[in-house]
Amino acid sequence: xxxxxxxxxxxxxxxxxxxxxxxxxxxxxxxxxxxxxxxxxxxxxxxxxxxxxxxxxxxxxxxxxxxxxxxxxxxxxxxxxxxxxxxxxxxxxxxxxxxxxxxxxxxxxxxxxxxxxxxxxxxxxxxxxxxxxxxxxxxxxxxxxxxxxxxxxxxxxxxxxxxxxxxxxxxxxxxxxxxxxxxxxxxxxxxxxxxxxxxxxxxxxxxxxxxxxxxxxxxxxxxxxxxxxxxxxxxxxxxxxxxxxxxxxxxxxxxxxxxxxxxxxxxxxxxxxxxxxxxxxxxxxxxxxxxxx
Amino acid sequence: xxxxxxxxxxxxxxxxxxxxxxxxxxxxxxxxxxxxxxxxxxxxxxxxxxxxxxxxxxxxxxxxxxxxxxxxxxxxxxxxxxxxxxxxxxxxxxxxxxxxxxxxxxxxxxxxxxxxxxxxxxxxxxxxxxxxxxxxxxxxxxxxxxxxxxxxxxxxxxxxxxxxxxxxxxxxxxxxxxxxxxxxxxxxxxxxxxxxxxxxxxxxxxxxxxxxxxxxxxxxxxxxxxxxxxxxxxxxxxxxxxxxxxxxxxxxxxxxxxxxxxxxxxxxxxxxxxxxxxxxxxxxxxxxxxxxxxxxxxxxxxxxxxxxxxxxxxxxxxxxxxxxxxxxxxxxxxxxxxxxxxxxxxxxxxxxxxx
Numbered sequence: 001x002x003x004x005x006x007x008x009x010x011x012x013x014x015x016x017x018x019x020x021x022x023x024x025x026x027x028x029x030x031x032x033x034x035x036x037x038x039x040x041x042x043x044x045x046x047x048x049x050x051x052x053x054x055x056x057x058x059x060x061x062x063x064x065x066x067x068x069x070x071x072x073x074x075x076x077x078x079x080x081x082x083x084x085x086x087x088x089x090x091x092x093x094x095x096x097x098x099x100x101x102x103x104x105x106x107x108x109x110x111x112x113x114x115x116x117x118x119x120x121x122x123x124x125x126x127x128x129x130x131x132x133x134x135x136x137x138x139x140x141x142x143x144x145x146x147x148x149x150x151x152x153x154x155x156x157x158x159x160x161x162x163x164x165x166x167x168x169x170x171x172x173x174x175x176x177x178x179x180x181x182x183x184x185x186x187x188x189x190x191x192x193x194x195x196x197x198x199x200x201x202x203x204x205x206x207x208x209x210x211x212x213x214x215x216x217x218x219x220x221x222x223x224x225x226x227x228x229x230x231x232x233x234x235x236x237x238x239x240x241x242x243x244x245x246x247x248x249x250x251x252x253x254x255x256x257x258x259x260x261x262x263x264x265x266x267x268x269x270x271x272x273x274x275x276x277x278x279x280x281x282x283x284x285x286x287x288x289x290x291x292x293x
Numbered sequence: 294x295x296x297x298x299x300x301x302x303x304x305x306x307x308x309x310x311x312x313x314x315x316x317x318x319x320x321x322x323x324x325x326x327x328x329x330x331x332x333x334x335x336x337x338x339x340x341x342x343x344x345x346x347x348x349x350x351x352x353x354x355x356x357x358x359x360x361x362x363x364x365x366x367x368x369x370x371x372x373x374x375x376x377x378x379x380x381x382x383x384x385x386x387x388x389x390x391x392x393x394x395x396x397x398x399x400x401x402x403x404x405x406x407x408x409x410x411x412x413x414x415x416x417x418x419x420x421x422x423x424x425x426x427x428x429x430x431x432x433x434x435x436x437x438x439x440x441x442x443x444x445x446x447x448x449x450x451x452x453x454x455x456x457x458x459x460x461x462x463x464x465x466x467x468x469x470x471x472x473x474x475x476x477x478x479x480x481x482x483x484x485x486x487x488x489x490x491x492x493x494x495x496x497x498x499x500x501x502x503x504x505x506x507x508x509x510x511x512x513x514x515x516x517x518x519x520x521x522x523x524x525x526x527x528x529x530x531x532x533x534x535x536x537x538x539x540x541x542x543x544x545x546x547x548x549x550x551x552x553x554x555x556x557x558x559x560x561x562x563x564x565x566x567x568x569x570x571x572x573x574x575x576x577x578x579x580x581x582x583x584x585x586x587x588x589x590x591x592x593x594x595x596x597x598x599x600x601x602x603x604x605x606x607x608x609x610x611x612x613x614x615x616x617x618x619x620x621x622x623x624x625x626x627x628x629x630x631x632x633x634x635x636x637x638x639x640x641x642x643x644x645x646x647x648x
Binding site: 184186187189190191192193194195196197200204205208209 | 343344345364365366370371372374375376378379380381382391392395396439443
């Protein structure tokens with residue numbers, strides 16, 4: 001039980017809240033407010049004049065084919081990363097959950113990728129997929145696939161998806177394994193006696209019992225794919241070839257830092273902010289409803 | 294409904310042998326209770342019958358068919374677990390219908406069967422609930438219902454009552470017995486509770502360290518225990534054991550304190566001087582002022598109609614007596630009902646019957 005403290009007067013409680021409020025204001029609300037403010041400005045090419053344009057930046061965005069392409073890339077990229085990372089993590093966790101020899105080592109090794117910095121991970125994958133020096137890249141060429149992610153946009157996308165998903169598998173794996181181990185053995189045995197074969201057991205008993213975990217991970221993975229994959233994309237493809245692997249977060253960087261188009265970049269940031277808020281709201285709203293027990 | 298045959302089943306976990314060859318034949322419609330202290334291998338035996346464990350040696354036959362290599366799913370059995378093992382994400386109805394859905398029964402029949410079982414167990418009003426919304430007793434009933442709807446060849450119970458409070462346990466015990474009789478399903482019931490074992494079983498298997506120490510009806514096991522382990526395990530308070538030696542050519546035994554108790558059913562083999570253990574149940578000791586043994590009372594537990602007296606004989610042997618009436622006064626002397634005396638070999642503890 002938490003003890004309820006009753007303050008005399010209102011000054012002390014506000015004083016105690018002040019540091020936290022200050023941090024939140026300075027590092028979240030202020031930059032967020034600045035972003036929204038800037039998203040309604042337009043600067044000339046030399047940075048001499050700034051004019052207020054209201055929602056024009058946003059209108060420009062939503063009619064810009066390149067931006068819409070980036071949005072589509074993001075959808076493809078994020079859902080693929082989430083699906084691949086969740087699917088492989090679940091598969092690996094189910095394997096690890098079986099009583100196998102050396103499972104401790106297996107689990108430890110599976111957790112390692114999470115400790116690898118995104119840029120390093122990207123370099124690792126670069127060495128694997130590089131068309132002339134990469135093992136897999138050369139293997140593809142050897143079996144007659146015309147592999148060059150520097151030219152082929154689809155191949156580039158596939159590569160950043162694999163690299164980004166690989167990083168997230170460890171995290172998902174830990175949660176899935178914990179979820180699996182919290183399912184009582186007797187429930188699975190009861191299902192076996194009720195006549196359910198392993199596959200059926202998995203889909204009718206194990207998976208539903210894992211669904212709260214899976215849903216939580218889905219949101220976390222989407223957020224990761226949206227916002228935390230800049231490093232991977234930057235190190236592997238820099239958004240190319242063309243704009244084939246340019247996602248929304250990458251475009252914010254390109255437009256704001258490289259092209260110095262602050263107004264548009266800020267408007268894009270504001271859109272991303274809205275997406276995060278929406279995802280978080282979904283998370284909070286559904287996570288409780290989906291819990292079965 | 295079917296018969297069950299367990300033939301020479303052994304089980305080892307690595308170098309540890311937990312079952313040393315169990316043979317048991319359960320007749321159609323019979324309820325056999327496997328009872329023993331924890332670690333005696335009773336749950337392992339049940340899990341082997343269920344197919345959840347593979348025996349190291351021996352065979353399991355259901356209805357004469359060897360099911361040893363079969364998966365649990367193919368054995369047509371139902372099991373009630375100690376933890377109930379209900380599917381937490383399914384309603385009571387779905388919990389009970391799960392096995393039937395897997396077998397692809399028509400919807401109408403599933404509904405009818407579940408309804409029938411629910412009525413039988415009076416949980417008809419709970420069908421839409423989730424397991425977490427149920428009390429312990431209700432969960433227990435659902436677990437039973439899930440077993441009943443399947444119309445299995447065999448019911449297996451793995452200590453299903455041990456998570457219930459005392460009052461509910463007695464009630465469910467009676468209910469399980471009534472249901473089992475009514476449905477006349479061949480059943481195997483595992484418990485560590487000797488009262489459950491005595492009241493539920495047509496026959497008991499008393500297990501001790503991976504062996505069946507005795508198989509028999511509850512009264513057989515109670516009145517003619519095969520060894521000192523069974524004798525001490527079945528009956529409450531536990532049987533008293535007194536070291537003694539045979540005398541008068543095996544027709545009587547001399548206690549360590551010098552008293553001589555004469556057997557009423559004939560002489561034991563082995564001749565004078567053979568070391569034996571005498572067993573006498575607390576309820577077979579009588580307060581006898583004349584030629585009984587003096588019992589120094591250490592603790593008296595009045596139960597109302599009777600009193601359980603724990604004390605020591607002059608030679609220091611502990612003895613428990615169940616005497617009618619209130620707490621006895623000083624100078625208590627007790628004597629055995631000689632026809633109720635059990636004689637065991639001091640070495641190995643096997644029962645010694647008249648030659």
